[in-house]
Amino acid sequence: MPRTIVITGGTSGLGLGLARHHAGLGDQVVAVGGSEEGGRRLRAEVPSAQFVRADLSSLHQSRELVKRLIDEHPAIDALVLAAFRFNPVRVETAEGFEHTFALYVINRRLMAEGLRGPLENTPAPVIVNLCGAGQGGRIRWDDLQLTAGYRALTATMQGARASELLGAAYASERIKYVLYNPVFVATRLHEPFKQPLRGLVRAGSALFAQPVRKAVPPIAALIAQPPAEPLTAWKKGKPLDLTVDRDEARRFEETVRTLAG
Template sequence: MSRTIVITGGTSGIGLALARHYAALGEQVVAVGSSEEGGRRLRAEVPRARFVRCDLSSLRETRDLVERLSADHPVIDALVLAAFRYNPRRVTTAEGFEHTFALYVLNRRLMAEGLRGPLEKAPSPVIVNLCGAGRGGRINWDDLQLENGYRAVAATMQGARASVLLGAAYGSERVKYVLYNPVFVATGLHEPFRQPLRGVVRAASALFGQPVARAVPPITALIDRPPAEPVSVWRKGKRIEPAVDRDEAQRFASTVLAMSAL
């Protein structure tokens, strides 16, 4: 019997490569992306995959997506959280959230919690959160939306730390939560930048970035054989042990829960 694999950010980069891999194995792949252009790319490269369009930075659209996926797929074997966009300048969503926080933090929390039911019905369920785990980062408790002095790196690093805290607080008896940092992968990191910086970032990706094809196998290994531990953190295929304060994790999870309810 085929598995159901849901991938956010599944129309480009690592997400698209994972969709291609699992579709070729005959699994039921649902790739979520924000644009019709991405959907056309997915249909051209992975015709067996199902494309679902959703603005994942929107809480309303994410809730609607969770309802649709739960209705269409009563059992989900794996949820891969790969949607991300690097914003050189501060961007605010229509709902008033800083975009990186909405996409990298709020969306991932809503997806993991909202699909808990279908995941827990699977034989060996797993959530794989592709993030910057193990790189440090801190939560800006006094300014979560980075309204004062936004810096793209700070927003990204806060999101990486948030993923670790939300993973630690997830607390499912059946669903394994994997935080995976693929490090520097040659995907579309250059796209948000303007020239000439865009060309510089593109060249750096080509020179120093890990090819997507090389980044995928360690991730599929964790999807196919989830770790025994409820929560585990990995960096480029190797297990790591980042410091996690349980009180901070619960505090942050409660804060994000209140924000997500808006």
């Protein structure tokens, strides 16, 4: 039976690969991206997919997106959170948030919480959060927006830890929450950098990164048959032992909820 799969960051990289895979199975794919260029790419490669344009680093647009998805898709089988951008320098959104935190943390919480209803309307709902699970990041409680001494890797690792905490706070017997670390995948990672670093990253990706076509199947398998446990973590198709302090998870979820307003 065809399913409805919503993929943020679904117009490029691993998100696009998953869109292509599920469309090929006959599923209804809704791919969210931030540009018309991405929409054209999606339509060229996955003509049956629905493209929805939204700036996922914007809280306002994220909320409007959730409303639209609820109206158009009252039942959603899987939500794949794949939108991410590596920012070499600190970028602040129009709403005053550090961009990585807005996109990688707040948006993912808004999407998961906002679409809880449509997910619960399906027999085996699952959220797959593509993140750096198991990488040992930490929350900068005294400076969540990294206003002092921004480092791109620090922002990324904080986001990875945030995914673990938000997953622990969200997961339930009804909706399974999967944290998936695909490791190094060839997904246009070079684009945010300036030359000559851009060329070096692109060359390294060509040599060492896993092709998207090989990274998709283990993720798709978890969507097809979600794990029995409410929260699981995976790294390149293999399960991870993940320890999350439930008190810290609740504290962080409450903090993000307060920030999001």
